[in-house]
Amino acid sequence: MNQNIKDDEGKSRDEIIRMLEGLAPPDLAEPFDSGRIGLIVEGKPKITKICTCLDVTPAVVQAAIKMKADILIAHHTPIWNPLTSIGGSDARLLSKILSNELNIYVMHTNWDHAIGGVNDILADILGLTDTVSMSLGLVGSVTKNLKEIAEILHAPLRVWGDISSLKRLAIAAGSGFDIEIIKEAEKLGADAYLSAELRHSVYRSSPIPLLESTHYALESPSMRVLAQNNGWDYLDDPPMLHEIS
Template sequence: MDIQRFITAMEQVAPPELAEDYDAGKIGLVVEGKDEIGTVCCALDATERVVEAAVRAGADMLVVHHTPLWSPITAVRGPMSHLLRTILAARMNLYVMHTNFDRAEGGVNDVLASKLGLFATERMTVGLVGDCSLDVTEIVRRLPGGGIRVYGEIETIRRLALVGGGGFDPDLIREAAALGAEAFLSAELKHSVARASPIPCLEATHYALEAPAMEALSSRMGWHYIPDPPHVVVVL
């Protein structure tokens, strides 16, 4: 497939206009390679391990959720030098679908809601609220890559709000509570936000909340999925 046809197809899956303003210049084709796309790999992050696996698989395109190029680069050294050298030497394209894929139909939040068995869902400004019958143990069982931290008292949750990625915004939590949510699931919770929240907060990892959507996208498109869970060491 020609690279422009591939980009057009991806923009239908996750329209760029759905992205948050801070994603300007950080989504779409962020590293340009070959003009013809045959083999496509997909992962959550463009880590060195993922990039090397994609090169071994003969990928012409690697689709990820998080760009490795968050800030303007003024020097290319260390891990970034190795990462870019590997991508460019293979002439592999790198395509990013971030907050536009979070919000898209069938994107991060939709896949997460399906994985947790939510129904009668309503869209928030960002994220979803849906009916369910879940306790914390069941949520942990259904999410990949470890447990969650709970702030507040929770038994069975009948209505859950969720936002893939770091979505613990006070305004969003209040919006979720107004829609009847009994708990709020996301990542990167600040202590001050947890203390002020009108409903219990469930803090998972980015990987647990977002990797399922990238795996589902890969399966849907017939791509090769590269799992790369973070290595977490618990010291007691």
């Protein structure tokens, strides 16, 4: 990581943006992220309190305001589609953000692809070693069993297929169940592939067993670690998930 920028130092917004661009260069982002990363909402020019989050939800914004944050660094943009009118939940959320001069900065697929970013951090918390990069995500040696993986992620783990041996695990944080990437993982020796939001057709076409966790469980560690490494605050807002069997 780059030099830490801790709370109360009073850095300019531009200084912090340069630091964040060093961690996750914008040119690493996928083309569909054009206009959806970087400074999405402009607020105060001077920053003394920094928070991170996965999603810019009303609860997260309220927590950031309560903590007197000047910038909220998110993985997912709060404005995915262009707005031609502002009303309802968009108006309520943006009103709180703008009235409190809260900067919103987004690191999305550039953070996914960055060295030390989303997938590297996920691999680290799962204890993967001897990692090899894929077009998205990576493959590494794993010593944890399925129960231990679920416990680390603090989320349910659905197993699609029969896993007789798990020595090499492929991971792609977020919605990474792409059949071409799964085939790439198999060629790199993966015994199974971990991601989120699996479609039935992808499972039927997969050459290896698939492990399905939640989007939040796989991507939130990167924003939590980003905060921890820099003396910032991570604002947790996991989805409400109930399993009925």
